[in-house]
Amino acid sequence: MVCGFLSYQDGHSSILIEGILSYSAPPANPPIQSSKRARLIQRLKCDRRLKLNSRMSKSRSAKSSLVLLLSGIMLSLAGCNNSSLSEAAAKFTDHDDDQHCVRVSQPFKHSLCSVSQEQLSKPQPSVHLKLFWRPADVSSKSASEPKSQTNPAVKSNSQPAPSEQKPLYTFKALLSDLPDTSKLAFAANAGMYNKDFAPIGYTVIEGQEILSLNLKEGAGNFHLLPNGVLWWNKSGEVFITESHEMQQMLDKGKAEPWYATQSGPMLVIKGAIHPQFDPNSTSLKFRNGVGVCTDGKVKFVNSDQPVSFYQFAALFKDDLSCPNALFLDGGIASALYAPDISQEDDKNMGVMVGVVKDQ
Numbered sequence: 001m002v003c004g005f006l007s008y009q010d011g012h013s014s015i016l017i018e019g020i021l022s023y024s025a026p027p028a029n030p031p032i033q034s035s036k037r038a039r040l041i042q043r044l045k046c047d048r049r050l051k052l053n054s055r056m057s058k059s060r061s062a063k064s065s066l067v068l069l070l071s072g073i074m075l076s077l078a079g080c081n082n083s084s085l086s087e088a089a090a091k092f093t094d095h096d097d098d099q100h101c102v103r104v105s106q107p108f109k110h111s112l113c114s115v116s117q118e119q120l121s122k123p124q125p126s127v128h129l130k131l132f133w134r135p136a137d138v139s140s141k142s143a144s145e146p147k148s149q150t151n152p153a154v155k156s157n158s159q160p161a162p163s164e165q166k167p168l169y170t171f172k173a174l175l176s177d178l179p180d181t182s183k184l185a186f187a188a189n190a191g192m193y194n195k196d197f198a199p200i201g202y203t204v205i206e207g208q209e210i211l212s213l214n215l216k217e218g219a220g221n222f223h224l225l226p227n228g229v230l231w232w233n234k235s236g237e238v239f240i241t242e243s244h245e246m247q248q249m250l251d252k253g254k255a256e257p258w259y260a261t262q263s264g265p266m267l268v269i270k271g272a273i274h275p276q277f278d279p280n281s282t283s284l285k286f287r288n289g290v291g292v293c294t295d296g297k298v299k300f301v302n303s304d305q306p307v308s309f310y311q312f313a314a315l316f317k318d319d320l321s322c323p324n325a326l327f328l329d330g331g332i333a334s335a336l337y338a339p340d341i342s343q344e345d346d347k348n349m350g351v352m353v354g355v356v357k358d359q
Helices: 035-080 085-092 135-139 171-177 243-251 309-319
Strands: 002-009 014-020 101-104 110-116 127-132 182-189 203-205 208-211 228-232 238-242 259-263 266-269 287-292 297-303 324-330 336-338 352-358
Touching: 110 182, 110 336, 127 135, 127 203, 127 259, 171 182, 171 336, 171 352, 182 287, 182 297, 182 324, 228 243, 228 324, 238 243, 238 266, 238 287, 238 324, 259 324, 266 287, 266 309, 287 309, 297 309, 309 324
Parallel strands: none
Antiparallel strands: 002 014, 101 110, 110 297, 127 352, 182 336, 182 352, 203 208, 203 259, 228 238, 228 259, 266 324, 287 297, 287 324
C-alpha cells in the first residue's frame, strides 16, 4: 500500500522520496473488527513506516552527496591533466618511496619513472642516481662516499676506455653486477653512443671525465641544436643545462659534475619548447627523455607509442611541469628497466642511467 510521498531538501537539491509500504493481501477469513479500529491501526503503521523511510532517505542522501563530492574532486583533478581517474589516483600515491614508475595513457601512452631530489640530496642518502657504462662503474662507491679522486670531472682520457674494457650493454648485465646491498629501482639508456657503444658526448662518472663536452655541429638528433647535459653534483642536486652554457659554467668553475651525460636535442629550454620542433610534424617515433621539474622530481619518460618531437616536448612542459628537459634517444635505442610496471627491455646500449637503492 502506498501511504504517500516525502520531500527531503538538503539545501542544494530537493529529492522526492516515495514512501512505499508493504502490501499484504487480506486473509481468506479476516478477523471481525470495527472499521474505526482498523483505520487507526493502518494509520499508525503508515506513520511509523514513513518516519523510518524518512530517516533512511536522509542517511542515503548524505552518503550520496559525499560520494558525489569526492568523485567530483577526483574527476576535476584528472581533467586538469587530461588523465583518467585511475591515473589521477596513481599520481596521488607516487610519493611512495617504493613506487617509482607508472603507466599513463594521456596525452599519449607512456611510462613515467621519477625520483625525488630530496631523496637524492639527503646527508646520508639511501637512494642514488648513477650512470653505468662498464662493470667497474657498477661496483664503485656511491655518490655519498668519498673517493680518492678529489677534483670533480678530472680528465682521465678524452677518448673512450680501451677496447678490453667492454661496456655492460644490457640491463641484465647491470643487474648481475650490482652488489647484494643494492637494488635497481629503474634504469634507462642515457646519452647517445657510437657503433662501439661508447658515448659521443660529455660523460662524467663519479668525478672522472670519460669524454669532453661535444660542441661540434653535425647531422642527426644529437646535433639538432641546442642540445644539453643531464648532470648532478656530489650533493645529489640534478640539473639539465644547455651545452654551451654548460661549457661556460665549467670554465668558470660554477659546475662540478659528479655524473654527467650529454645528449640532444633539448626538449624544453627554460620553459620553452625547442624552437625547431614543428607542432604539425608527422615524424612519429618511440622516444625517451628526462626532465628536471618544478615539483622537485627528476622524471624519465619512455613513450609507448610513436610521437613527434613537439608532442614529446609538450608532455614535459605542460603535463609534467619541467622547465628543462632533454631527449635521450629514440626508436630501437630507447630502453627501460622498470620492475614497478613489469618492463625489462632486452637491448644493447651504451651508458645507462639508473636509480639504485640501498638495502
